[in-house]
Amino acid sequence: MERRKNYVERYGLTKIDYSCKENPFAGKVICGCCGSIFGRKVWNSTDERLRRYIWRCNRKYEIKGKKACDNKHIDDKVLYEAFINTFNMVLENKDYFKKKWEEHLDSDDLLKKYKAKQFIEIIEKAEPLVRFDADLLNILIEKMVVFDGGMIILSLMDGAVIECKI
Numbered sequence: 001m002e003r004r005k006n007y008v009e010r011y012g013l014t015k016i017d018y019s020c021k022e023n024p025f026a027g028k029v030i031c032g033c034c035g036s037i038f039g040r041k042v043w044n045s046t047d048e049r050l051r052r053y054i055w056r057c058n059r060k061y062e063i064k065g066k067k068a069c070d071n072k073h074i075d076d077k078v079l080y081e082a083f084i085n086t087f088n089m090v091l092e093n094k095d096y097f098k099k100k101w102e103e104h105l106d107s108d109d110l111l112k113k114y115k116a117k118q119f120i121e122i123i124e125k126a127e128p129l130v131r132f133d134a135d136l137l138n139i140l141i142e143k144m145v146v147f148d149g150g151m152i153i154l155s156l157m158d159g160a161v162i163e164c165k166i
């Protein structure tokens with residue numbers, strides 16, 4: 001709860017930014033240029049076949065007089081792929097991550113300790129992901145920071161940071 005409270009304050013989130021089944025990345029995507037939150041927008045919404053979701057910095061178009069953010073938008077698909085690839089990378093390097101999490105089991109930081117135990121349990125019985133899993137995303141990922149030039153940095157709930165090239 002404390003982590004969540006700090007996170008919500010830091011990024012100025014409101015209740016509607018919280019993730020739900022239909023929009024699992026809500027509130028988790030952060031702009032690497034200005035630190036604002038990324039929001040999801042629909043393109044071509046009149047024709048369902050052409051409908052596309054994109055994410056862009058909420059400061060991209062601000063009212064005149066203020067400096068807007070230059071970060072580029074990214075496609076919804078990219079977030080799904082980044083998460084799946086990151087999870088599979090962690091799984092492939094299971095021994096390395098497990099060793100780190102085992103060290104956290106004695107931590108004074110309650111969240112770190114809790115997450116380490118949870119992560120070990122998950123990774124022990126995990127299979128490589130072929131399809132997106134929203135529950136796993138919520139358990140594992142605190143945020144995904146999107147940088148201009150094709151890079152996303154994923155922060156895991158245990159504090160680990162993983163770079164992902166788009």
Ligand SMILES: [Zn+2]
Nearest residue numbers: 031034057069
């Ligand atoms: Zn921005």
